[in-house]
Amino acid sequence: MEWDSVPWLLILPVLIIQLLLVVVALIDLLRVKNTNGSKWMWAIIIILISIIGPVIYFIVGRRNE
Template sequence: MNSLEQIPWALIAPILVVQFILMVVALIDLKRIHATNGPKWLWVILIIMGSLFGSIAYFIVGRRNV
């Protein structure tokens, strides 16, 4: 229990909030967009399992500009 008290939550909490918001926005955008680079099911897995980096990768690589 002492290890949880030593974590600097004031530094970690904003990162977790940004990660969650970015993940939700990426999933909503993936649902609305018609064409992606690669299958949508794979992007869902990458966004959820890849956390922050999966969402960023989706916005950089996954969206197809039509």
């Protein structure tokens, strides 16, 4: 598939929102004191699993106290 034929204007918002989710999750990971499980594991999950990774972190990893 050629680079030019990709509809970048339509796909760009998707990429920006994914990036935002990852950045917000990482900022939160740096700010909280403890998480369920090690922080390194969560950083890897947030970065490597797209979309679902940050969501899983926010729901499971974060200790809401």
